[in-house]
Amino acid sequence: MSNRVRVRFAPSPTGGLHLGGVRTILYNYLFAHHHGGQFVLRIEDTDQNRYVADAEQYIYDCLEWCGLLPDESPLKGGPYTPYRQSERKPLYYQYAQQLVDAGYAYYAFDTVEELEKMRHDLKNEHNPNPQYDHKTRMQMRNSLSLDPKEVVELLNKQTPHVIRIKMPHNKTVSFTDMIRGEIHFDTSLVDDKVLLKADGMPTYHLAVVVDDHLMQITHAFRGEEWLPSAPVHLLLWEYLGWKESMPQWAHLPLILKPDGNGKLSKRDGDRLGFPVFAMDWKDPKTNETTTGFKEIGFLPQAFVNMLALLGWNDGSGQEIFSLDELVQRFSIDRVHKGGAKFDYEKAKWFNHQYIQHAADELLLPLVKPYFEKAGISADDAYMLQVIGLIKERCTLLPDFVQQGYFFFHTPKEIDLASIQAKWEDRKKQFFESWVEILQSLEQWTHDELEQSFNKTMEAHGLKKGDVLLPLRIMLVGGKYGPGVFVIAEMIGKAETCNRVKAALAQLGN
RNA sequence: GGCGCGUUGGUCAAUCGGCUAAGACGCCUCCCUUUCACGGAGGAAUGACGGGUUCGACUCCCGUACGUGCUACCA
The missing domain is CATH 1.10.10.350 (Arc Repressor Mutant, subunit A)
Known part of the structure; x- marks a missing residue:
């Protein structure tokens, strides 16, 4: 398989790029390069309500900073263009239609209010989250419950509707996850997920299957939070007739918050005082900036190295790896099953290691802006000497200013x-x-x-x-x-x- | 509630049935340095619980507990 490996990272451009996202990118990148395959970036902008203007460019910037550039992307192009799902919109309808024709999916005309009403009415102590599924679909307004004539009429009148998958009853769906092994689901417990939205856009469920197929994806990595929807995807691959070429799945463990438990979120970073995004993210809606690892003074190599070890190791005890070494040694079967709590102290240790061992010349252009911001300028030769003298006591790039100020100016205050x-x-x-x-x-x-x-x-x-x-x-x-x-x-x-x-x-x- | 997934020191983790259970971060002590840091030497600290299987279980199986994820016309 070594020459045919194709993987993809498919972010939704809705905001800052999270640690976990970068790690998924990294594992994609490492896997692809390890096998001499291709790494594809696909933008999953199927939710027009959540679309954020600068988020896509931001993703490119992060990839570039991390040095994890894709082989194919909306920017770079490639043989499977376009790579933005919004631009692929016309594509999806035919597949949804194909599923309806084959009886694997159906039209649903329920309004938002009707859906809310159903969930509200059925909600009780034992069933806190009523689903649109085999138990309830016949009570709803869809092409399964309605008179066929009425359905045609509604369709002709262009009544807003979605297409939902008809989850089979009492069927066990299984697959082998590259990290977790055999996993089974009872389809009776999965809801009839919307495949095509009323606005004609596919949901993630349809889009991911169609595009992974069309783009010849061989291995699909995603966060563990996707595991529960795997049966939908599995069935879609089958119903669309592509089962033989379905990618191998790997559901990556979550990155957890340092204190307590649970998925690491931007909030935790704010609360505990460390970055969660790769780079500064300025939310265009609130104008609020969230500090990134880059801006707080991390070297991209250290950041990537740290991330690689959060959920994977090569068993040797070695912790410092160049990207090339990671590519060489990475293997998916050494990725852990359990989530890892993010430890900012350890992250800083990685950065400290990289700064200590970096050539002064490499550090110079990175450190200079911080010096300049502090009103310090000097010729490169002098600055290089200073860097060499103080780098072992600098953990983050801005530390150079504090540690080196007195080489340039009389200390403002003395002890x-x-x-x-x-x-x-x-x-x-x-x-x-x-x-x-x-x-x-x-x-x-x-x-x-x-x-x-x-x-x-x-x-x-x-x-x-x-x-x-x-x-x-x-x-x-x-x-x-x-x-x-x-x-x-x-x-x-x-x-x-x-x-x-x-x-x-x-x-x- | 249901379903899925997970569980080795405070944290990251090795171990693929032989364990006196590596290593790293952090913490503590000492050395080096009459600063800080680097470096070096030590130290405290771990198999959720209960049953099996086995000559032998951290490793395999089953249960329990706990945690976590999902349960949207969001990804």
């Missing part, structure tokens, strides 16, 4: 209290004379600096423990950062002396 706690007159005298000595220093290198510092220190009868931390705070502002003499070397003589003097002034006598 005077920490110096003052043990401040003595002889320390003050030491710093005063050291600053003087620095003027005549032959070479401005960290070695020279350290030597002169130590010599002066000893001459004043002081120890490192007495003055090293004060020096750091004077130069850096706080108790952090790389070697203090390296910092002094970097910022230069004038700036070093100025910072020490300024601090001495603030400390008073």
